[in-house]
Amino acid sequence: MNIRGQLCVSLLRKCKTLKTVKQVHAFVLKTGLEADPFVAGKLFLHCVVTISDGLDHVRQLLFHHQDPDAFMYNTLIRGLAESDTLQNAFIVFAEMRRRLIVPPDSFSFAFILKAAANYRSLRAGIQLHCQAFLHGLDTHLFVGTTLISMYAECGSVSFARNVFEEMSEPNVVAWNAIVNACFRCGDVENGEVLFERMPLRNLTSWNVVLSGYMKAGEVELARKAFLRMPMKDDVSWSSMIVGFAQNGCIDDTFAFFREMHRVGMRPNETSLTGILSACAQAGAFEFGKILHGFMEKAGFLWIISVNNALLDTYSKCGNVGMARLVFKRMPEKKSIVSWTSMIAALAMHGYGEEAIQLFLKMADSGIRPDEITFISILYACSHAGLIEEGCRYFSKMLDSGIEPSIEHYGCMVDLYGRAGKLEKAYEFACEMPMAPNAIIWRTLLGACSIHGNVHLAEQVKERLSRLDPDNCGDHVLLSNIYAVAGKWKDAATVRRSMSEQKIKKNPGWSMIEVDKLIYSFVAGEKENEITKEAYEKLREIMLKIRIDGGYIPEVGSVFHDIEEEEKEDSVTRHSEKLAVAFGMARLHEGNSIRIVKNLRVCRDCHTVMKLISKIYGLEIVVRDRSRFHSFRDGSCSCRDYW
Missing domain, CATH: 1.25.40 (Serine Threonine Protein Phosphatase 5, Tetratricopeptide repeat)
Structure with missing residues (x-):
């Protein structure tokens, strides 16, 4: 390669936008370097790997190139396989076979099989497998490993095992692929057997098993595997933290996150989204705020996925104001998940009109709503009583070409x-x-x-x-x-x-966060040291709201053949009342009380919360199975519409 070629490659490395790439491309054409396969290859690769909107430009380059080689085609197929238009990878692969004298190589099949996997097309995968066989590449280690992953992605573990068994000398990557295939397809038993048979295991092997157990809901098996691991990395810890959160093991999620911090392992994007998910489930607002501060100092807030998780946490912890702030401070190029999460947050809190305004703003920004966005906007209309608007958006979804699902x-x-x-x-x-x-x-x-x-x-x-x-x-x-x-x-x-x-x-249960610890209360549970404190405070509260607020228990749904006093005692023992009483006994004056409940809040508890908020001057936020209720000055954000 001459000096001009070296200059072009050096300039390419500094290009961050398609505009600057085109300027270098113009220089390549002017100097006649387009025929240099090395320079042309670097141009193709840079557009695909570094430039977010460079795929269309590469397609044009390939179409106009007089003598494209396999590397150029492979580079474009690689990019398309990971894009939103991955079906175009098959078109380019077909064009390559038709136009090239040189047949597809192992990289060609590996990249196009990745496209079949991402497209979840078993039919296309089988056809490509046949073509790989005709070219004598089906048993190639690289191609074979990709075939295993493709069949796993398409849900056919038997085909994946057939490919693996035909490999003469599978390496650790191939072993990892087949173990992952078994777990991915729900075949935990064979995944375990193959893992134990592995002649050599690396750190990835153990991480595959951890992730597989967690996805299968085998939490204790994952814990045992984690303890057996000779070495652990951030992926290992992230797999455990995310797995616990996904399986609803909130205490374990927090415990593992703290232990990870204790052993000096720095949280990554995945572990942070996992712990934020646990905060969202438990309503751990204070812990979420601490994480927010850490992420800001550590420079994680430029990552969209972390922002989305943080927004979701604040929303599900009952602070829609902080959720709005996170959304506002996000990088300018928000994802559809960001917009949809904010619309869902407003919907849960009963801000139907604001959710609609944000939906319109999203459309103006050029983001096209998907089926999940429409679920969120319909949910917003439902919880705000906006019947006409809900019907209009349902019709708009149909006009947009989105087939309504059962959720819609x-x-x-x-x-x-x-x-x-x-x-x-x-x-x-x-x-x-x-x-x-x-x-x-x-x-x-x-x-x-x-x-x-x-x-x-x-x-x-x-x-x-x-x-x-x-x-x-x-x-x-x-x-x-x-x-x-x-x-x-x-x-x-x-x-x-x-x-x-x-x-x-x-049984109904409620959770409350006090001094960064989560306390759970179950309806009618026997007294212990914690519940005794809650019951004592609750008796004091109920007496005060009777005298000062004229409270009369709503016992309409309690059995008629028990004494009136027993009926009142039955509704008094509801878990959210105990959680609020405990919060009032422990929290400092002026603090908001935030409760997470597994069932729909009953009418009596709803009335009690309104009276407490008025008489004690408290803000109480309750997240029940259906929505958020924010009680303040004797009224609720739901406007008694829930």
């Missing part, structure tokens, strides 16, 4: 049901193009409970009995509907049926 139809049933249009909701569910699932009928049953429609509730419960007969929540909800309507015999029949079928009611 569920949002519409919820929209009508919450607004009291129960017959319309029932009609909509019956006219869906797919059979409504148990979640949709359960949504409608909940609406029947809110609006006291016993007749429709019975019809809906009958449909639910055919789909999910053992769900305790459905039986309890119908029993409560009967009780509120004064149909005590029917309520007793439902409860007796539950007893005969040995269907137990899921």
